[in-house]
Amino acid sequence: MQIIAQILFAIALVAGIVFFARNVKRLIRNIKLGKEVDRTDNPGERFAKMARIAMGQSKMVRRPLAGALHIIVYLGFIIINIEVLEIIIDGIFGTHRILSFLGGFYNVLIAAFEILAFLVLVGVILFWTRRNVSRIKRFWNREMKGWPKNDANNILYFEMVLMVLFLTMNAADYQLQLNGATHYTSEAGIIGSFPVSQFLLPLLDGLSNSTLIIIERIAWWAHILGILFFLNYLYYSKHLHILLAFPNVYYSKLTPQGKLDNLEAVKKEVELMMDPNADPFAAPAEGEEEEEPEKFGASDVFDLNQVQLLNAYTCTECGRCTSECPANQTGKKLSPRKIMMDTRDRLEEVGEIINKNGKYEDDGRQLLDDYILREELWACTTCNACVEACPVGIDPLSIILDMRRYLVMEQSAAPNELAIAMTNIENNGAPWPYNQMDRLNWAKEK
Amino acid sequence: MAEALKVPTMAEYMAEGKKPEVLFWVGCAGSFDDRAKKITKAFVKLLHQAGVDFAVLGTEESCTGDPAKRAGNEFLFQMQAATNIEVLNGYEIKKVVTACPHCFNTLKNEYPSLGGNYEVMHHTQFLKALLNEGRLKVEGGKFKGKKITFHDPCYLGRANNEYEAPRDLLRKLEVELVEMRKCKKEGLCCGAGGGQMFKEPEPGNKDVNIERTEQALEVNPEIIAAGCPFCNTMMTDGVKGKDKEDSVAVIDVAELIANAEDL
Numbered sequence: 134m135q136i137i138a139q140i141l142f143a144i145a146l147v148a149g150i151v152f153f154a155r156n157v158k159r160l161i162r163n164i165k166l167g168k169e170v171d172r173t174d175n176p177g178e179r180f181a182k183m184a185r186i187a188m189g190q191s192k193m194v195r196r197p198l199a200g201a202l203h204i205i206v207y208l209g210f211i212i213i214n215i216e217v218l219e220i221i222i223d224g225i226f227g228t229h230r231i232l233s234f235l236g237g238f239y240n241v242l243i244a245a246f247e248i249l250a251f252l253v254l255v256g257v258i259l260f261w262t263r264r265n266v267s268r269i270k271r272f273w274n275r276e277m278k279g280w281p282k283n284d285a286n287n288i289l290y291f292e293m294v295l296m297v298l299f300l301t302m303n304a305a306d307y308q309l310q311l312n313g314a315t316h317y318t319s320e321a322g323i324i325g326s327f328p329v330s331q332f333l334l335p336l337l338d339g340l341s342n343s344t345l346i347i348i349e350r351i352a353w354w355a356h357i358l359g360i361l362f363f364l365n366y367l368y369y370s371k372h373l374h375i376l377l378a379f380p381n382v383y384y385s386k387l388t389p390q391g392k393l394d395n396l397e398a399v400k401k402e403v404e405l406m407m408d409p410n411a412d413p414f415a416a417p418a419e420g421e422e423e424e425e426p427e428k429f430g431a432s433d434v435f436d437l438n439q440v441q442l443l444n445a446y447t448c449t450e451c452g453r454c455t456s457e458c459p460a461n462q463t464g465k466k467l468s469p470r471k472i473m474m475d476t477r478d479r480l481e482e483v484g485e486i487i488n489k490n491g492k493y494e495d496d497g498r499q500l501l502d503d504y505i506l507r508e509e510l511w512a513c514t515t516c517n518a519c520v521e522a523c524p525v526g527i528d529p530l531s532i533i534l535d536m537r538r539y540l541v542m543e544q545s546a547a548p549n550e551l552a553i554a555m556t557n558i559e560n561n562g563a564p565w566p567y568n569q570m571d572r573l574n575w576a577k578e579k
Numbered sequence: 580m581a582e583a584l585k586v587p588t589m590a591e592y593m594a595e596g597k598k599p600e601v602l603f604w605v606g607c608a609g610s611f612d613d614r615a616k617k618i619t620k621a622f623v624k625l626l627h628q629a630g631v632d633f634a635v636l637g638t639e640e641s642c643t644g645d646p647a648k649r650a651g652n653e654f655l656f657q658m659q660a661a662t663n664i665e666v667l668n669g670y671e672i673k674k675v676v677t678a679c680p681h682c683f684n685t686l687k688n689e690y691p692s693l694g695g696n697y698e699v700m701h702h703t704q705f706l707k708a709l710l711n712e713g714r715l716k717v718e719g720g721k722f723k724g725k726k727i728t729f730h731d732p733c734y735l736g737r738a739n740n741e742y743e744a745p746r747d748l749l750r751k752l753e754v755e756l757v758e759m760r761k762c763k764k765e766g767l768c769c770g771a772g773g774g775q776m777f778k779e780p781e782p783g784n785k786d787v788n789i790e791r792t793e794q795a796l797e798v799n800p801e802i803i804a805a806g807c808p809f810c811n812t813m814m815t816d817g818v819k820g821k822d823k824e825d826s827v828a829v830i831d832v833a834e835l836i837a838n839a840e841d842l
């Protein structure tokens with residue numbers, strides 16, 4: 134019987150890990166559909182930023198309540214996972230609380246896990262209340278219907294169940310130890326310390342050892358299977374951020390937020406135009422292949438860079454960006470969160486095609502228009518409030534800008550008034566129709 | 580203000596074989612917009628008062644390309660940049676000051692990789708430096724004790740992390756500095772950036788400048804201080820939209836300093 138349980142456990146574990154590895158491979162494959170971008174500079178500064186923002190959650194606490202709750206759940210989640218290590222070893226070898234040889238320290242550990250589990254439970258319940266009862270505005274925007282809304286709640290239910298299972302398992306275990314049940318009892322006396330689950334003991338009062346064992350085993354199995362399920366749910370969820378927040382912050386932009394990149398392809402063309410000796414009609418030099426003219430800007434995920442695609446997978450859908458966005462606050466369609474979610478959803482759509490056909494085949498759809506509307510793109514003031522607000526270092530503005538570049542440079546599709554301003558700049562060096570020769574008139578006016 | 584201001588150009592300096600301490604980059608708004616021209620003049624008066632040896636490009640100046648770039652026209656931006664850099668490098672410019680955060684950001688951050696490397700300062704930073712060097716005196720004149728709130732320009736604040744220079748100057752004026760609910764890193768845009776200044780907004784339920792003006796009015800200021808000609812226009816329109824133009828003025832930090840002493 135015992136050996137069958139061990140085998141089943143090993144199978145579940147391997148299956149969970151294999152499936153997870155498959156998802157990670159797909160994730161990396163999809164991100165690599167984007168253009169390469171060099172963010173290997175200043176590793177020290179990048180590492181420090183990652184430590185501060187991803188590990189230290191320095192941006193989360195800008196909203197103190199949400200930030201504090203998130204830190205509890207985050208720390209709790211990480212620390213309680215040490216316990217998973219023991220569960221896995223016990224599962225494979227059929228042992229009971231293998232780490233208990235740590236003695237007094239083990240008791241401290243278990244006690245800490247219990248307290249954290251309780252705090253996580255409270256935190257998650259408060260999160261659920263904020264989302265569903267207080268109905269905080271940023272959780273109810275247009276883009277938060279359907280899956281995104283369910284996903285957020287699923288995770289909360291999930292964590293509640295996991296924590297309850299963990300505490301139930303401990304309570305039953307404790308009672309079994311008190312009862313002196315074989316396999317559970319150790320010569321050293323009670324192992325573990327149960328500051329929270331001891332309060333559950335009255336619920337188990339009068340149950341036979343065999344019933345207790347069933348409860349303990351069910352809780353134990355459901356807990357570990359739940360964790361394996363969670364691991365594989367991540368890929369389909371905004372909860373990927375628990376893994377991706379780290380690389381995402383690491384690869385985020387270090388330069389001032391106001392600095393937008395200068396397109397290299399344009400640089401070359403402008404150099405040619407400014408160079409009086411260059412012959413624009415010259416045939417390419419011998420042996421030099423005629424390059425395909427580079428596409429300016431982005432109309433689909435392939436035109437974005439890998440960091441932008443990583444951004445899309447990392448987005449937690451928290452909506453802090455959107456709630457700070459001047460366009461969104463004044464009722465425009467633009468929502469920087471939606472920009473990120475659309476990018477991810479389109480990337481997933483492309484990924485699904487590759488899963489089916491082995492390679493991407495044009496499906497007649499693209500990020501522009503089929504996901505992100507022009508009306509959204511043109512509402513942006515490039516104010517960087519979204520970038521500043523994002524707790525995981527995402528840059529929605531860079532995607533908006535790249536898509537504007539496509540609209541303007543590939544499609545000549547700027548809104549009319551903007552096109553006029555640009556013509557003015559081109560002809561007379563100012564966005565308004567004033568003569569450049571009048572530029573110093575102000576000095577003579579009284 | 581009877582006589583015209585003395586505003587030397589780089590061409591004149593060049594002809595005399597001289598080099599100024601700093602180039603004043605006036606910008607399109609500062610050159611052509613009636614409201615912004617007043618800011619330009621106020622700043623020039625302060626430069627004179629502090630004895631700064633400066634010059635402007637005058638008719639050789641052209642749009643930095645900021646609105647084009649942010650509207651997606653990278654091509655036009657880089658053409659503008661190339662033209663301007665040629666002029667600036669031709670005059671061997673080392674240091675630039677401008678009263679427009681958009682010009683400031685573009686010149687400082689986006690020109691270097693195109694061959695334009697200058698020390699670039701926003702006028703509030705420059706004035707603060709003059710103050711620290713003892714070249715400019717800023718003290719409470721007309722505005723002493725007045726309730727003033729500062730609206731952070733996105734391209735000075737968030738974009739370039741400068742929140743204190745304008746505030747330090749206001750403090751020197753001994754005004755009662757009050758902060759809006761959303762300020763500094765979290766400051767709300769006036770609605771002009773990214774090319775919005777030149778187009779109608781997309782459909783929505785409010786204009787951004789009205790939202791921002793409402794935030795400013797929440798703290799009951801007598802003056803909304805600005806540091807950008809575009810913010811200035813937007814906030815002025817917002818104040819008018821709220822029928823408050825008789826009780827609330829929108830004034831650039833440079834104007835406040837110049838007017839405090841009736842320059």
Ligand code: SF4
Nearest residue numbers: 458513514516517519
């Ligand atoms: S940069 Fe654009 S999308 Fe981001 S907050 Fe500002 S207006 Fe909104």
Ligand code: SF4
Nearest residue numbers: 448449451452454523
């Ligand atoms: S982009 Fe950042 S701030 Fe916006 S929803 Fe995603 S994680 Fe939140």
